[in-house]
Amino acid sequence: MLKGRSLIEPLNLSLEEMDELFSLAEKIEAEPACLQKSCRGKVLATLFFEPSTRTRLSFEAAMLRLGGNCLGFAEPGSSSVSKGESLADTVRTVSCYADIIVMRNPKEGAALLASRYAQAPLINAGDGGHHHPTQTLTDLLTIRRLKGAIGNIKVGFCGDLRFGRTVHSLVGALSRYAGIEMVFISPPELRIPEYLRGMLQKEHIPCEETGSLENVIGSLDVLYMTRVQQERFFNEEDYIRLKDSYILNGNKMELARKDMIVLHPLPRVNEIALEVDDDPRAVYFKQAKYGMYVRMALLASILGVNRAEYC
Numbered sequence: 631m632l633k634g635r636s637l638i639e640p641l642n643l644s645l646e647e648m649d650e651l652f653s654l655a656e657k658i659e660a661e662p663a664c665l666q667k668s669c670r671g672k673v674l675a676t677l678f679f680e681p682s683t684r685t686r687l688s689f690e691a692a693m694l695r696l697g698g699n700c701l702g703f704a705e706p707g708s709s710s711v712s713k714g715e716s717l718a719d720t721v722r723t724v725s726c727y728a729d730i731i732v733m734r735n736p737k738e739g740a741a742l743l744a745s746r747y748a749q750a751p752l753i754n755a756g757d758g759g760h761h762h763p764t765q766t767l768t769d770l771l772t773i774r775r776l777k778g779a780i781g782n783i784k785v786g787f788c789g790d791l792r793f794g795r796t797v798h799s800l801v802g803a804l805s806r807y808a809g810i811e812m813v814f815i816s817p818p819e820l821r822i823p824e825y826l827r828g829m830l831q832k833e834h835i836p837c838e839e840t841g842s843l844e845n846v847i848g849s850l851d852v853l854y855m856t857r858v859q860q861e862r863f864f865n866e867e868d869y870i871r872l873k874d875s876y877i878l879n880g881n882k883m884e885l886a887r888k889d890m891i892v893l894h895p896l897p898r899v900n901e902i903a904l905e906v907d908d909d910p911r912a913v914y915f916k917q918a919k920y921g922m923y924v925r926m927a928l929l930a931s932i933l934g935v936n937r938a939e940y941c
């Protein structure tokens with residue numbers, strides 16, 4: 631259904647298309663043999679100009695589980711980019727070797743630009759502080775699996791809402807579902823960008839902004855914690871002052887509902903105390919696993935796998 635398409639931001643997918651991806655990911659989770667070997671002979675290129683653990687490895691794991699192969703770089707210093715090659719020339723070249731490209735780049739808009747030059751479909755694995763659509767698919771699948779549905783929930787976003795691309799992508803995607811309320815918890819310097827505030831107002835999505843996690847945690851169905859994005863700060867002093875603005879710990883979890891779930895795209899730095907990991911409401915490692923299933927569904931779909939043939 632997504633055959634040959636690139637994915638630059640979540641809004642490139644309709645709600646129906648996302649729903650189909652989630653159903654397929656759930657099927658793969660329930661029946662691991664589903665889609666096995668369906669991408670035999672296909673090659674995935676992962677071009678990571680920024681560090682990554684989960685996104686890159688879950689894409690590679692997804693492709694290997696589908697029976698395909700992977701190549702690429704995790705360190706731009708090891709590619710000809712370090713000799714001054716342009717992004718356009720890099721993706722044009724990689725398109726000769728791969729059937730699909732996953733790229734992360736520190737510049738906003740890099741994925742869209744690269745997709746215009748690539749001869750193969752390109753998936754944005756993060757472009758600066760802009761978008762991260764496959765993390766959004768991961769987050770939404772986690773909510774769907776653990777809360778039963780994506781609508782009619784109150785979601786709190788806490789931490790660096792200014793630079794966090796996973797927040798930007800998820801806010802946009804969630805705003806299309808019915809009955810969503812959002813609470814934005816951040817220091818004044820790290821509030822959500824103005825364009826998102828405008829979009830939420832225009833769509834009449836109920837939302838509030840606050841500086842206090844304690845005051846609102848008891849009303850949330852989902853708490854989305856984020857790391858303060860050190861690499862996007864203009865000066866070290868500001869980062870040091872803001873980095874520990876919020877630390878979710880056992881005491882704060884006591885104020886939360888018994889059925890609230892805590893998501894985090896990871897990596898975590900200090901914003902969730904280790905003691906929270908044992909709380910059944912802490913689901914961020916499950917979330918990382920759902921990320922692999924939904925990326926399997928996405929790759930198979932873009933590569934045009936006929937689902938009926940394989941599961």
Ligand code: NCD
Pocket residue numbers: 684685756762765795796856857895896897
């Ligand atoms: C996120 C990212 O790269 O934006 N990580 C991820 O892909 N899971 C979040 C982050 O780096 O803070």
